[in-house]
Amino acid sequence: MAETVQAVMDSMVPALHDFIHLKIFSEAEVKALVDRRRDWEYMLIRKETRMEDWLEYVTFEMNLLKLHTMRKANSPASSSSPSSPSQFHISQHIHFIFTRALRKFKSDVTMWLQYIDFAKRNDSNKKLSRIYAEALQIHPHSVPLWLSSAEWEFFSNNNAKSARVVMQRALRTVPKSSALWLQYFNLELHYVQRMRGRREILQLDGVSSKKMASDPLFSGGVASIVYKNAIEAIPHLDFRLKFLEQCRAFPQTERLRAEILDSIKRDFPLDPSAYVGRARFSVPDMSKALAIMDEGFTHLQGELEDQFRVMYLNFITEVLESGSASDSDVPVLTNKYHSVSQPPKTSHPPSSELRVLQSVLHLNLNPSNLSPISEHLTSLPPPEPLSKPDPNLIRLTLLLSQSYMRLGSYVDSCKVLSHLLSNLSPHDHAHVSAYGEVVVPLVEALLSCGRVGEAKSIVEGAPQGFREVLVNRIGRYELAGGGGEGWNDAVRWGEKVVVVGGEGMKEFEGMRKAVREMGEGTV
Numbered sequence: 465m466a467e468t469v470q471a472v473m474d475s476m477v478p479a480l481h482d483f484i485h486l487k488i489f490s491e492a493e494v495k496a497l498v499d500r501r502r503d504w505e506y507m508l509i510r511k512e513t514r515m516e517d518w519l520e521y522v523t524f525e526m527n528l529l530k531l532h533t534m535r536k537a538n539s540p541a542s543s544s545s546p547s548s549p550s551q552f553h554i555s556q557h558i559h560f561i562f563t564r565a566l567r568k569f570k571s572d573v574t575m576w577l578q579y580i581d582f583a584k585r586n587d588s589n590k591k592l593s594r595i596y597a598e599a600l601q602i603h604p605h606s607v608p609l610w611l612s613s614a615e616w617e618f619f620s621n622n623n624a625k626s627a628r629v630v631m632q633r634a635l636r637t638v639p640k641s642s643a644l645w646l647q648y649f650n651l652e653l654h655y656v657q658r659m660r661g662r663r664e665i666l667q668l669d670g671v672s673s674k675k676m677a678s679d680p681l682f683s684g685g686v687a688s689i690v691y692k693n694a695i696e697a698i699p700h701l702d703f704r705l706k707f708l709e710q711c712r713a714f715p716q717t718e719r720l721r722a723e724i725l726d727s728i729k730r731d732f733p734l735d736p737s738a739y740v741g742r743a744r745f746s747v748p749d750m751s752k753a754l755a756i757m758d759e760g761f762t763h764l765q766g767e768l769e770d771q772f773r774v775m776y777l778n779f780i781t782e783v784l785e786s787g788s789a790s791d792s793d794v795p796v797l798t799n800k801y802h803s804v805s806q807p808p809k810t811s812h813p814p815s816s817e818l819r820v821l822q823s824v825l826h827l828n829l830n831p832s833n834l835s836p837i838s839e840h841l842t843s844l845p846p847p848e849p850l851s852k853p854d855p856n857l858i859r860l861t862l863l864l865s866q867s868y869m870r871l872g873s874y875v876d877s878c879k880v881l882s883h884l885l886s887n888l889s890p891h892d893h894a895h896v897s898a899y900g901e902v903v904v905p906l907v908e909a910l911l912s913c914g915r916v917g918e919a920k921s922i923v924e925g926a927p928q929g930f931r932e933v934l935v936n937r938i939g940r941y942e943l944a945g946g947g948g949e950g951w952n953d954a955v956r957w958g959e960k961v962v963v964v965g966g967e968g969m970k971e972f973e974g975m976r977k978a979v980r981e982m983g984e985g986t987v
Contacts, residue, residue: 479553610634
């Protein structure tokens with residue numbers, strides 16, 4: 465045991481002397497390094513060593529490598545000795561640690577991946593080929609190892625042929641791995657882009673591009689073959705949609721995308737998700753996207769049609785929220801939303817309608833763009849007596865009213881609020897909360913239209929608990945329009961409708977006090 469450790473320590477002597485000679489580390493630092501390494505070596509030759517012990521040793525050496533790199537850059541002596549014994553000593557020692565660790569823990573894929581990561585960061589390309597070969601021989605079913613190997617061959621080693629060989633070996637071993645098929649497809653698209661860049665250079669020398677364009681390796685034909693084999697191995701819709709995502713990242717893939725979309729249309733005629741997926745990849749061509757969604761209604765019946773209707777509404781909502789729709793598309797989408805959501809009519813508007821309205825609040829619309837939602841809302845059956853109104857119905861009405869108010873269409877705001885309020889009884893315990901949410905914005909909307917008489921009629925018919933708040937709103941409106949005299953009129957009217965005294969008089973008494981302080985009249 466001691467002889468083994470001493471042999472390892474003796475092999476370090478030339479490099480450690482060189483550290484001192486080049487003034488990268490001091491004698492004291494080298495002595496401390498020797499002591500630390502000796503402790504690690506004795507610990508690692510025990511039978512009960514853990515993988516964590518080896519990784520801690522590696523971490524220590526990696527930190528030492530960073531310090532060595534920093535000091536070497538600032539050492540004049542080291543720059544004059546590029547081939548000194550210490551130049552690669554620390555990185556070679558880390559390789560030595562990993563090699564011994566993997567003899568003991570060769571079944572751990574994580575250890576192999578950490579070793580590969582270190583070799584990549586230190587440009588140990590010759591060692592990487594051997595590391596990948598050994599790792600894949602032990603772990604032929606490890607998808608992360610296959611992916612890492614192919615990626616390194618293609619992007620770092622610049623060897624597209626070797627990358628293809630790696631991917632083909634991987635897929636023979638793990639044919640049902642979606643990650644491997646997608647990586648193979650991705651590498652072929654990268655290859656096409658690489659070849660296009662070379663073509664631009666070759667054209668400068670007068671080389672014709674027609675021959676290259678007919679080559680399936682260049683035209684994307686290989687990627688097409690990969691896709692066809694992939695969907696034979698994994699015939700799932702979600703898997704095919706991921707290939708479309710890959711195509712989006714590369715230019716000039718229209719033909720490939722069309723091929724994938726056609727295969728989805730052919731193989732999934734009764735899957736609602738297939739129509740939604742095809743439509744999403746047609747945006748921002750809104751007419752094409754809606755045509756695909758409408759096509760779904762012609763093929764789907766019964767429960768599938770009901771399921772697809774909800775998905776259609778959610779699709780429109782997503783488009784509006786994402787900002788993908790142009791100004792001219794927004795009216796088309798809102799009208800389409802209305803027509804799709806019409807059958808069947810229910811007393812419970814879906815929460816997706818709230819999302820639609822919220823998404824259009826910030827857009828520069830005309831009031832007519834909101835009319836489909838307003839018509840749908842006012843056509844819903846009223847809340848049942850003695851039952852709590854659907855909160856979605858209340859929120860949707862309030863949001864729609866806010867939209868109209870923002871657009872200056874106060875009459876339309878009054879219309880939708882009045883419709884709902886007429887179906888709410890302030891004396892029905894189940895309706896009281898909803899009544900309070902609706903009556904205040906309705907009074908404000910009526911005042912915005914100058915319909916003070918109607919606003920006062922609503923206040924007079926409201927329960928006592930709501931009157932003091934509503935009287936105060938009308939008083940503020942009268943003050944803005946006619947000064948203190950108008951407020952005096954409101955206060956005199958308020959005395960008739962608000963019970964004097966008690967908690968309900970707080971805001972009303974504030975009006976009286978404000979009038980007295982302004983000195984613009986007395987009550």
